[in-house]
Amino acid sequence: MQDLANALTLPDPLPLDSGAQLSPVTMAYQQYGALAEDRSNAIVIFHALTGDQYVASEHPVTGKPGWWDRMVGAGKPVDTDRFCVICANVIGGCMGSTGPASDGPGGKPYGTSFPVVTVHDMARGIARLLDALGIAKVHAAIGGSMGGMQALAFASDFPGRAERVLVLASAARQSAQNIAFHEVGRQSIMADANWNGGDYYDGAHPDAGLAVARMAAHITYLSEAGLTEKFGRRLHERDTKSFGFEADFQVESYLRYQGSGFTQRFDANSYLYITRAIDYFDLAEEHGGRLADAFAGTGARFCVVSFDTDWLYTTAESQHLVRALNAAGAPVSFVELSSPYGHDGFLLDTPGLDEVVRGFVG
């Protein structure tokens, strides 16, 4: 969707879990802080479903601050005065890394001829990027939500490459309910006449379908109590109900704004591919049903953080992961933080979060 200064083409085709290969592969990334001469101070951050590489710098499309600006920077819990932070757009994404909007073999955008990728494929792409940057081992691998899944895949698939793994608001598998919500989003996109089987880059984009997908997902990122506190049943810019279908309630207006704003920075096909990757993720399944086996010989220390009002990736899912890490003999610490923000707790000013991250990153 745009040319980015920090992008690198991988020297080799990227093998995918489906059996296909992706080539060429561009990895768009951002770097914050200087890499030490011995290359020992790299931290890799994996982004979530609708995130991107702009962790701590202005987003080129929205002009907003980076999505983890409050956590990453000089003197911040992930201190860029000490560490070199790398964050890359995932393959399948739409912020410069190779995805369905990229030109395929015929010189036209891939659309749905782009291969279905997995969370492991995403992690592999980023491992290859680290190879290309000469970073054999990272001081820490960090991610929230889908980023946490990538961090787990990175630790599992590349033993010894991460000294520390920090997983926030995530899980070792996607639940049935979460698959269901994703499927609603996909069906909404595919129901939009403009989607056109994924071949829409020359014309109108399926913005209406993508906006509805985002609206449905957005509800799952918040908590019921948070929504009640933030909006309750308050009316939007009116004193009485309209007895019509305008956005009478603030929560309606807010959701519509979230939906329409999202379409300006995200590609509908990427939304299909990335939700699919998350839904396919089940680290135990990929190890004969025993999650602990995914972490045999990982060599990393783990920290798992859940948020009490997160009903998308619950504390129970984090505890399930922690038990498996214990069974694998991996050093692991676990904390459930209390926050009103639901799943978004890992992105926001949740009490205690900064201290946990600072303490674990060291």
Next chain:
Amino acid sequence: MQDLANALTLPDPLPLDSGAQLSPVTMAYQQYGALAEDRSNAIVIFHALTGDQYVASEHPVTGKPGWWDRMVGAGKPVDTDRFCVICANVIGGCMGSTGPASDGPGGKPYGTSFPVVTVHDMARGIARLLDALGIAKVHAAIGGSMGGMQALAFASDFPGRAERVLVLASAARQSAQNIAFHEVGRQSIMADANWNGGDYYDGAHPDAGLAVARMAAHITYLSEAGLTEKFGRRLHERDTKSFGFEADFQVESYLRYQGSGFTQRFDANSYLYITRAIDYFDLAEEHGGRLADAFAGTGARFCVVSFDTDWLYTTAESQHLVRALNAAGAPVSFVELSSPYGHDGFLLDTPGLDEVVRGFVG
């Protein structure tokens, strides 16, 4: 949408909360059991958002048994050997009562020129139906979900007309989160190019948008644990993932089936109007912010039932209602039942439910 044998045209226009009047008003209803000569044995059942009057008889479109067949019938907890059960399609609905698909003043379907109705308007329509049937007072008013809201509105707006009020899986107000989910459904319908501003009865209907709306809503009717137990991450009619966008998982296939099946029996505009009515419902707001005042002089006994895995209308919302009934001095019993079915618990074989209903109805 169809002619029904049991339908009655109200003798007078129906005044609406918006200030508009609806005329003529057809009320389509079903009756189960004989009305006693003294007309003292009537029970009115109010249906939920996507329900209808076919409580205990075959649905004319789907051919399926009535939606509460297990609860209503000869010898069943609501015993039609003793009681005369009346259930009417709500105004705004699409099973025979006047709604957006009905012909408006110009002889064409109303579409979005149909007036926005409220839960109180629905209850008022049914009260007028009872008037027309010569039923001054009912032995019991019963409803689950939106049906419970109507039962509360009936008790509040027509003091003395109900001896007993049974409210299941419901609330005295619609929460911000529930408004948000409804708004996703409405936006999905309105995003469908076939919706055409509500004017689609001559052509293709907005089935794709309505199906997505139903899929999103359906998730909220179930519990996370129930979805995991029923589907988990099991694949649908395949041994391995397709690495495509087919319904790989059973839960996806199930949701798609729910979505497409729904479009065969429900009108998209009715979905807009009925969700709007629910979102507008806040019984306290309509009584100066004090819920107890809604029940001053009601004269009825109440029974409130919640379901522990229902996250759409939670036990906390039921308790909020019960406290208000206590404050109003109304006799009220409350029970939280344990069920794996989430919000759908009131429709399904929840342990203890039959006994509670039978005991309260008497």
